[in-house]
Amino acid sequence: MAAPVATKAAWKLQEIVAHSSSVSAVVLGKSSGRLLATGGEDCRVNLWSVNKPNCVMSLTGHTTPVESVRFNASEDLIVAGSQSGSLRVWDMEAAKILRTLMGHKANVTSLDFHPYGEYIASGSMDTNIKLWDIRRKGCVFRYKGHSEAVRCLRFSPDGKWVASSADDSTIKLWDLAAGKMISEFTAHRGPVNIVEFHPNEYLLASGSSDRTIRFWDLEKFQMVSCIEGETSAVRSILFNLDGCCLYSSSQDSLHVYGWEPERCFDVVPVGWGKVADMAICNNQLIGVSFSLTITTSYVVDLNKVKKSGCAVQGPIQDKPSSQVPSLGSSIRRNYERPVTSCTKPQRVKQNSESERRSPSSEDDRDERESTAEIQNPEDYKEIFQPKSAISRTPPRNSEPFPAPLEDEPVIAKESVKPSPSTDIATPLPNRGNPDQLQRPPVLTSTPIKAEPTVIPATRNEPIGLKAADFLPAVKNQNQVEVVDEEAMSQIHKGHDTMCVVLTSRYKNLDTVRAVWSTGDIKTSVDSAVAINDLSVVVDLLNIINQKASLWKLDMCTSVLPQIEKLLLSKYESYVQTGCSSLKMILQRFLPLITESLAAPPSVGVDISREERLMKCKMCYKQLRALSSMVKNKAGQSGRHGSAFRELHLLMAGLE
Template identity: 35%
Template sequence: MAATKRAYKLQEFVAHSSNVNCLKIGRRTSRVLVTGGEDHKVNLWSIGKPNAILSLSGHTSAVESVSFDSSEVLVAAGAASGTIKLWDLEEAKVVRTLTGHRSNCVSVDFHPFGEFLASGSSDTNLKIWDIRRKSCIHTYKGHTRGVNAIRFTPDGRWVVSGGEDNVVKLWDLTAGKLLHDFKCHEGQIQCIDFHPHEFLLATGSADRTVKFWDLETFELVGSAGPEATGVRSMTFNPDGRNLLCGLHETLKVFSWEPIRCHDAVDVGWSRLSDLNIHEEKLLGCSYNQSCVGVWVVDLSRIEPYAVASAARSNGHLESKFTSSGNLSLPAGNNLKTSIGRLSISQNAELAVKEAKPVASTGTVPGTPQRIGMSTGPKITAANSAAAPGAATLKRSSSKTHDNFRAHKPSETCSVEVLKGGKTRSLVASWERREQSSSYESPTPSSSSETTTATNVSYSLRGHFPSVEKETISANDEGAITDLMEQHKQFLDSAQTRLTKLQVVHRLWQRNDFRGVINAVEKMSDHAVSADVVSIWTEKSDNVTLDIFTCLLPVLTSLLESKMDRHLGISLEMLLKLVRTFGPVIYSTLSAGPSVGVDLQAEQRRERCNLCFIELEKAKHSLSTLTGRGGSIAKAAEELNLALQDVQEVL
């Protein structure tokens, strides 16, 4: 019986000295966990380890919501007092304190690009915070009771909130207004998730139903349930085919087209708080009083994934947890992503292919070994039906270029995400009809607040055990581990860069050049900035003074890069534009103010003043670059001479 278990408890530990109120799994690695408790503490854990990595203090009331940022470098925690604190995990100190809520802060979520934070409170308000400025930039009012759940859309332009008033609200961050109310639930909203590829939203409620919404038409696609208990947490499978829903002591697997329950798995979790899929395993974390339980569901043993698993070759090795309780890398999954070059023709492509490591077959002490296929019951349509009168999800043909096609790994086999124009890419879907909002470049922050670290300093790399390969000698294991870790980091970096370039390409196709610059500045990624500037270098004749004013901060920030390619691209573009606009800028500023009211002249003078400030910043960087030697020093000297020539002529 033990060998055929589809779900088991990985570990249980005492997380706080009093009751646990909230927890969250780190999405990037699925190997860290943050908890908040009545003891006013925020504790950080490595999944599979019994002791906390960090214990963070600073709040003066119970912690009621926690969240990681996308890089797992920052943690945000909302307290019963309404105060929100942000910790830098590498330095183990408070870097931001945000105040403004009048009551309990019960939900927090980071913007996908990490510079903004959303928070929901029992005071019925949803607030958006600028982390760099330490201020609230917008307060959305509309809920009549507390805001339980918050999620940003993948592109970060919309935010969805679910409340105790049974309503789901969709807000446009760019326009600062409510887009739509979804009012079909009869109980408070407890969880929200977005489909990874379709323009689809799933919501789970205490009314024991899961509802699917088309975000293009704002129509109800269908409803699953009612179930025996309320829906506490949910997550879409990465391939988008199924939604995994955590109920009281049960996991259910639903497909959304058509609405159907494929399987139900008995799991011992009670107060489930978070779910996350990692390498063909579903991690579920629950809490009860002062204890936290970590549960694992083997997706290869549940429907509909078990069918695909049975069709695999007998030599396929099952991905398991290593003996230290950490997830091992999967066997047999290929990740091949075609990245279209940011240009009008989209000719060049970058291919990234993931290697196939062999997973360790060790098991966690105290947990049963899992051999063979599960004999658990197969549930095909229990307690699940399409909502009467619900609209069928409209599936429009893809508007993206054929070169923009992503192949992503499914849970059991390689599946092409875009097929026959039926499914649009994630970024293409979220970029439609929207205009990019402007953001300021990041500024360094400091804080005098400190916190105590009970254990060793936190490091993103180093505390995670690595994958082992049984057939390799012990002397080679370290080298293989390092290679695999570097390879995974490279894949993560390439995938992030692909997503950012797709966002930029969408704006470029619409000739929204200011939007392109604003998006690049918001991303704060030198590699992406260099790619965009390199294309603009070939089109420098099309750059206006207005575009030059927006582009200059990106060019000066590239001068801080340590890579010669980034520096060379920035210096080349600056030289071209200084020769074009330098005389205009300096002559405008040296001229006296115009007589009377001339709005165009005032705008030109303001733009020239902004350009002058940025060019002065660039001049300070040139002295450092001239000492590097080689082509970079030569280009820096040439730019410095060009700036001097313009000033001398005037």
């Protein structure tokens, strides 16, 4: 009987020229492991069938390089975020653009689809996280809390939470229904590049540039264990489908980890460099990496990988076997996934600006100009031709990728470059009933109005700055978006003027800084007032307001007249600074002022007391002048109204 032929445990599958310029984003379809999407600096998103050389579809519409890409769970929708902060969603079955979503102020660095509903979470270098309803083009929530770029977003398997990680070394867990942060993990010492939920248990894994992988219990909200055996920044991790272990795509190898206790089950040499994404299909792990215009895919045969048992020798020492839980036993609660239904979802109430746009808005024009060009009709039909209205997308090729023999050299397949912009007339399949997709119960009703206990999400606010915010008001109110080229042209017209303004402000601030360096705060304030530039006064007050001990009574006499100007300003930031400074003065000096004025006249000569009394009289007069303005503004609604009401209560002592 012939001996079985030995095959490789890991091998290079394919190498393709994915774009005409550098590749900037790569993602695999997690359900099938057979779909690959690449984003490039050529502003395109190209779709590939893994191990096939031809581009299946090329998606256009973005005007700046694509920074992030993500498939939905059923792999019939794809979203891409760009450097300009815009998102575009394409329907791959219908081969057309579905939505254009505008709102982020900077690069869109992370994306994820809700597992059950037509919602997308996006994170950006502007530090904001936005939740979008792609049916109605609306921003449902904005979550604020990170101080640096958001690098990864993941919805929980039950669709109730979203986890975010950022360059600020933190991981935050957000409750979608309550609209607030419910926990924050801060143990990492470097940017957190990736987070992944355990497929069943209340467990979260995170990988960081500090070369560690950490596991977090989502019931007790505490760290379970930490793996420190990585030799480089951790950028891609993935739980096994049954949750028995975690895979980490280390530099040129695959590590297999357990977490209770932390240990390394196996190390498989792969030679794949820096892996951007991983997926599992047919007990094979697919990993993709990219460099310049090239995208390369690799396969690891998980049948030859140790996922449990004794740990391999390495930097992570195995714990005594008595501490290792039995395989398959769950020590934590499992997610309760919603029951699928085909009922029509309730309409979500929307108040965002994007919902009020007319059908002829710039977003709709962007959608008309965006295209989904079918490059390979045969592969397109094979992948996206639905079998029935219930099963919209059939399973991809279920055969595992064949492994080469141990001594057989691997020849990577060359790709066929996508044509620049060739439209191929192809009969498109009829789409199934979109109402048959499951919607999350937590999002199909009006969100709970709960008082946030940690960091609140800002709801129904303008969805970030747009180019139009920097331009003069237009007569046509329907025109709320401006295309990038037109906006840049108009902004450039005022460039020289802005340079003069900023240069002047810099000189003024430098003058104040020179006085500040002597340690004389009062003279610094007087110099800022003398310059007669309110922006310089605001900059200085924002510094002084952070330290109450810097405030002295004689400084109040200089600042109070400026506060009146700030409270009357049309700029929100000026009003906010004025309120903060006035609150500081009232809290620290109002008791002193009222007591000094109420005290009986002194006997004899006390120069210091007389000087203090004169300053108190000046401050009292200025505060009385401000009290009527504060009282009038206390009736306003919103954040400023609340601030003025607080000031009005503090000023009651003036009576």
